[in-house]
Amino acid sequence: MDGPGRTDPHGVRAEGRGGRDSGTLVSSSMASPKKKLQGLVAATITPMTEHGEINFSVIGQYVDYLVEEQGVKNIFVNGTTGEGLSLSISERRRVAEEWVTKGRNKMDAYQPCCFLRDLLSAYDSACSLWLDQIVIHVGALSLKESQELAQHAAEIGADGIAVIAPFFLKPWNKDVLINFLKEVAAAAPALPFYYYHIPALTGVKIRAEEVLDGIQEKIPTFQGLKFSDTDLLDFGQCVDQNRQRQFAFLFGVDEFCIQRFINFVVKLGFGVSQTKAIMTLVSGIPMGPPRLPLQKASREFTDNAEAKLRSLDFLSFNDLKDGNLGACS
16 A cells, blocks of 8 residues: 655655655655654554554564565554554553564574674664664653653664643643654653654644744754645645755655555445554454444444455455454454
């Protein structure tokens, strides 16, 4: 479902997407991050059992699907698609650990070699199966919890952290928001920092363009923006006004992506629940239902989505069990 990247004459790179709040990455030309975030970035789903527990056992398979079948080597963990804010702090820590472990330890699959040439060949093959960038969303209502998650991300070897605006007791202006973000970023000073802008869910209506203005002076590790809003003027101004900086801009609004299919499913009702059902269909990996208060995708939705996906030749799995779809009748 992800498409190839393309570069326009102005040097702005636009990439495909992978998930409900994933990013179409657009890079303009800031100090170099630890590793530059580029290419496709998938917002990962958190697989769950029918009882609402996290199904850690399929994350390794999920890594293989993204890297080997979709060519996606960058991920955004515990975001909206991953139901991050519906998970406990301990669950978020373990999910992050599992993605880093499964995404980086592919050499375990290879047997020791007798000759250096074979060893280097095995190493190169394993590296091609590794995830390049693992960005962990560490936003929370509590500053202390966000800082704890940021520190944990650094400890386990993540490549970056992202933070959503606190949305119960909300920041009322740009300066208050940046002060919050600054305190979280300071908890992991060696990691690139990204602001996750999703006003439809947070209710924080401060324009992203306003937040970015001068942000690197307050947060030296700031590397980019995950923009999940339909205000294309705001997004365009973010890109245009930061062309001299190597910020990464991830655009993640499904209604603007994969038009033939998304236009169809949006009419049926589309959200995290439906994303999990669709991902189960296209990958063959049981993603399970969402966690309450979200409800399972309806049987009507999954049946209609499956028929549409087959008509677009997106499905290669014909033996999915009904229980894997996470749909209610």
